Amino acid sequence: MPGARARAASRTRGVRRWHLVAGALVLAAAAGASLFVGVTDLGPRDLVVGDDREAMVFLASRVPRLVAILLAGASMSVAGLIMQHLARNRFVAPSTAGTVESAMLGVVVATLLFTGASLVVKMAIAVAFALAGTAIFLALLRRITFRDVILVPLVGLMFGGVIRALTTFVAYRVDLLQTLSSWTTGDFSGVLRGRYELLWLAAVVAVIAYTYADRFTMAGMGRDLSVSLGLAYERTVNVGLAIVATVTGVTVVVVGAVPFLGLIVPNLVTMALGDNLRRALPLTALSGAAFVLACDVIGRTIRFPYEMPVGTVVGVVGSAIFLLLITRGRHRAR
Amino acid sequence: MERTSRTGALVTALTCCALLVAACGADETPQETAVGEDVDNPGEAADEAADPDPEDAVDADDAEVTVEHVQGETTVETEPEVVVTFDVGTLDTLDAMGVPVAGVPEVANVPAHLEEYAGGETSIVGSLFEPDPEEVNALDPDLIIVGGRSSEAFGELSELAPTVDLTVDNTDFLNSFGEQLGVLGEIFDREEWVEERLAVLDERVGEVSALADDAGDGLIVMTSGGEVTAYGPGSRFGLIHKDLGVAPAVEDVEEATHGDAVSFEFILEAEPDHLFVLDRDAAIGETGEAAEAVLDNELVAQTPAWENGDVHYLDEVVWYLVPTGLRSVETMVDEIDAALR
């Protein structure tokens, strides 16, 4: 984050270009690494002169994994960004509003009631739960008159905690704690051709989010103002809600929960770019994708041939980066 | 300060009410809960209760035996009548021995053949890691058995009655299991029975090892939440490799026992001739159903195990929940035997 505060206006544009270039470079490097890191020994040469098996591994395992990471990373970050705007609060993200926990409860319910059900059924249930949970949270927010910046996410954490307690309660009784923990730590090790395509749904939804970006920005100014500007406020909020819930539900079912993504990435981008959603959205998606990708490659190599779940790596690396940024104190929070 | 007298009266009234309610509650039969039947223990003198001395529990004409176990030595009367076990594996063994068990912990998933212990005659004495000393004490047990998850409660339970820790060492499963069985045999004066069963078991293990010699190699995996973890010879399922002689498909699987997350590429590259699968999602429903859905993909399909139909779904309850029971171990050996034939 270079530049002095005094040149904030010009800096913003400079930072943005610098960011995009750096982000794109990191992304490209990490994507290349991702394609050639794995248990099967597979280098770029093998793609040209490889046999059927190597081609199969590449197409059935490596490429899907890369795509899944990019989709999940980008869409989760975008979901967090939208949520920040809708709740008019930087701390509100799927992980601090009970959305992730609700999706988790949905997964547990699905596992219990439809043990052999296909992924799509589980996902639908998870999305439904995430939707319901987020809607309840936003309803709570509407009912609560005070809007202390810190209070809102803490109500969210509280709400999420209640849902999590309920989930744990159920899982505890039917001895599903271990299964539950595999959903709570995001992990791309199970991604294969035919197993991640549902994530495209999250990507589509994120693109829809882009078309709505300006409306979300407006909605973020508050209800009265946006209505007076002629915005269909309720509908906009509902669309945002559906986007966030779908993205969360889908990623939790396919990958599991990745900590932080929806909270930290949008916050860092917003710190650099300010509050315009349309401008921040592409960079948020890019940074989220690059970050998760880098962490997943680390997770794959750190204990080769075994995998370290990406959720854990993101937790450690993300916290470290974030704390570093704060201590360097080169930004203004407001 | 004249206000406080009124509130003071209120407090007194409330406290009296509470005492009354509590007293009534104590007289009535306990509520119907998941705790099951409450064992009433009338006529027991209550004075020595605060810190019961194990010696008192032993009648003079009872023989005693001192056994060694994981956490030291304990002197127990032989053929103790009232037995409490916090280790479900031991429960299975005692059930096979025909020894009555007075108290067991609350367990989420009891194997079918042990369901009779989940309520009815048997007291529930807390959970696996949180014993309910009152219930235990109410039974006035002659012997308490802990193991595995419950071994942390050893110190606390030792104060109530002679306690032995029968944790089985996973890194040397069969020998360790045999030792623990020996301890039980000593205590219940069933050494011959134990020896017989162990001899039969050893023979079976020999047979299976012979089969394993030319059955190729194997990989143990567990599926949970759509993901796969692998287990090596040093793991809790290591007896497949170490005792039953199935060669590990991956040479350098660490002794890391926790189960490591692996990708399907890992399974593909390991090229196992046999795949032993534990399904952790089958809490309810058919074992293997969920696991099969996870493993049924084009990478695993290329392994010899999948091509030859040598993917074996192991009984989750036996291998995962009650791995240290005598019948469980026998079942495990049988399952591997059937798998390798």
Next chain:
Amino acid sequence: MHGELDVARSSAAPARGAATTTRRQRRVLVTLGAAAVVAVVAFLLVDISGDWGFALALRGRKVAAMVLVAVAIAVSTVLFQTVTHNRILTPSIMGFDSLYVLLQSVGVYFLGAVALANAPPELRFAVEATMMVAFAVVLHRWLFGRHGRDLYVLVLAGIVFGTLFSSGTNLVSRLIDPNEYQTLQDRMFASFGSVDTRLLAFSAVVVGVAVAVAWASRRELDVVALGRHPATTLGIEHRRVVNRQLVLVAVLVAVSTALVGPITFFGLLVANLARQLLGTFRHHLALPAAALLGIVALVVGQLVLERVLGYTTALSIVVDLIGGTYFLALLLKEARR
């Protein structure tokens, strides 16, 4: 429920003269005291059968542990909220709990579960407390460093620390033997089932001293609650006071988690409820009220766990479920006015 809910207000009401206590406040305190007594008595006597002496001794130990933990958590939360000038932050939200769990898992990794359980509690406690205090000091640098007054950054940092610690725990737990992992998992759930008597006496002394220190500085704290600048003008060495209180918080959190393990929302719940019931921030009221509320909540929670649910779940789950729901309901009810 009387009193105005004004959670958003994050500075104390200006002190009006001496430490006055209104009739209503006194009534609230007395009622809470009575409720605590009732809860404790009920816990001691409900469903008692067979061996009275044994049962009472055992339940007495449990209740003593619960009272200690309730007081420790309540007091530490109130202090923490005072020095951070924020009614929503709790030590556990700022990552203290996750730090404890991380320390536990690292301990299990290096020593093994049984060895850890049998280690001298004083030593274990000393190590845990030291780490917690160190963490508190680091946090403090956040509080009063360059970006000291930026709450936004502070809370984010707290959540980040929490995630960092729990991810670290996750990392370590993958390297632990599965059986040990299970005992570790059991430890992640707070439990009063097996409280070490030695540890109990030791904790009682520590909590007693810490609470006494906090009580002695209650007026100072009232002034600190006004904010840094006013406090300094009124002749309080703001920084020194805050430092001392943070050390207290760390010690109290260490005691409570060492005794029973982490309970997430508990502190937030009792500290805020206490202030709401009393309609004041004054520490001579808030501290005892929070502590009494804590006792009621924990004892009733454990009672439900033991007698209604029959140990089929863990206390923290019960407390989070009931407490969290109650808190949310309360917010809604107040908002409807």
